[in-house]
Amino acid sequence: MTIKELDYKLSQLKVLVIGDLMLDKYLFGKVTRISPEAPVPVVDVYQEDARLGGAANVALNLQALGVTPILVGVIGDDLNGKEFLKILAEKQLPNQQILLSENRRTTTKFRVIGNQQQVLRVDKEDTFSISETETQKIYENIKKLFKNGEIHAIIFEDYDKGVITPELIEKIVFLSNYYNIPIFVDPKFKNFHFYGNCTVFKPNLKELKAGLRNQIDWNTIEELKMAAPKIRELLGNNYLLLTLSEHGVLCVGNEVRHYPAFYRQIADVSGAGDTVISVLTACMTAGLDFYTSGQLANLAGGLVCEKIGVVSIDKNEWFQEAIHKKILHEI
Numbered sequence: 001m002t003i004k005e006l007d008y009k010l011s012q013l014k015v016l017v018i019g020d021l022m023l024d025k026y027l028f029g030k031v032t033r034i035s036p037e038a039p040v041p042v043v044d045v046y047q048e049d050a051r052l053g054g055a056a057n058v059a060l061n062l063q064a065l066g067v068t069p070i071l072v073g074v075i076g077d078d079l080n081g082k083e084f085l086k087i088l089a090e091k092q093l094p095n096q097q098i099l100l101s102e103n104r105r106t107t108t109k110f111r112v113i114g115n116q117q118q119v120l121r122v123d124k125e126d127t128f129s130i131s132e133t134e135t136q137k138i139y140e141n142i143k144k145l146f147k148n149g150e151i152h153a154i155i156f157e158d159y160d161k162g163v164i165t166p167e168l169i170e171k172i173v174f175l176s177n178y179y180n181i182p183i184f185v186d187p188k189f190k191n192f193h194f195y196g197n198c199t200v201f202k203p204n205l206k207e208l209k210a211g212l213r214n215q216i217d218w219n220t221i222e223e224l225k226m227a228a229p230k231i232r233e234l235l236g237n238n239y240l241l242l243t244l245s246e247h248g249v250l251c252v253g254n255e256v257r258h259y260p261a262f263y264r265q266i267a268d269v270s271g272a273g274d275t276v277i278s279v280l281t282a283c284m285t286a287g288l289d290f291y292t293s294g295q296l297a298n299l300a301g302g303l304v305c306e307k308i309g310v311v312s313i314d315k316n317e318w319f320q321e322a323i324h325k326k327i328l329h330e331i
Contacts, residue, residue, distance in 0.1 A: 019055030019157030
């Protein structure tokens with residue numbers, strides 16, 4: 001597939017993103033001394049910023065690729081929630097499928113960046129599950145979208161903050177199988193084993209180790225490659241894409257293929273997983289095969305790690321890199 005063909009197909013897609021919505025706040029500054037009050041750096045702040053995080057960052061990545069994202073989640077009826085919605089509007093992302101809850105706070109992460117490095121993060125959040133009423137409302141809203149034929153793929157972006165429940169997973173998986181819509185999963189720990197019968201399951205190495213609970217023994221990449229088919233069978237999905245940080249990705253389908261990471265000047269790994277699941281979903285839904293999509297997702301994840309903070313992919317930069325690495329063709 002050429003770049004031009006892929007670009008057009010991406011522009012025709014609508015992808016439902018279900019998951020934990022977050023507000024990412026940043027303080028950027030310089031560190032020149034240690035505090036006399038405690039052995040911690042003093043950051044002289046010169047810039048403040050607020051960005052969309054979590055599942056909302058996945059939506060931003062899809063939007064950057066030319067895909068139309070439909071964001072589903074819950075935020076608090078609070079000041080951070082209002083700021084979240086304000087930024088959402090500025091980014092021209094729809095908010096019709098976002099519920100306001102009086103029972104929980106908007107998940108907010110505060111990051112302090114000193115001398116181009118993160119020196120502190122403070123989280124303000126609730127992680128209990130949403131109510132049965134909220135779960136049912138989300139399901140009913142999604143069902144209407146399915147009936148109207150507006151969805152080409154689904155992403156579960158699970159950060160264990162309580163929006164995605166086993167009940168919601170079961171209902172959406174049943175619905176998507178009925179309508180033959182692919183599901184892509186970026187899991188955490190709590191719901192790890194509830195995502196059977198999905199199209200692609202994308203854990204990182206830490207999540208895989210915790211989820212398997214030592215059911216399969218391996219210590220090296222080569223041993224992991226040997227164990228991968230059994231892991232995919234245990235998880236019960238069509239494909240497994242395992243992100244290995246500086247070691248790249250492992251793509252497991254009928255074949256097992258390891259794609260090493262491309263050399264990068266790593267500045268910040270925040271949000272790289274969001275980019276990987278976004279690119280993987282978009283490319284496969286656009287018609288590329290799993291292994292090519294895995295290579296492109298691996299490339300995209302590395303590119304965003306060169307930037308400070310949570311950022312979405314630059315499509316033109318990604319296209320040019322894909323041509324240079326001979327993953328895609330210009331003509």
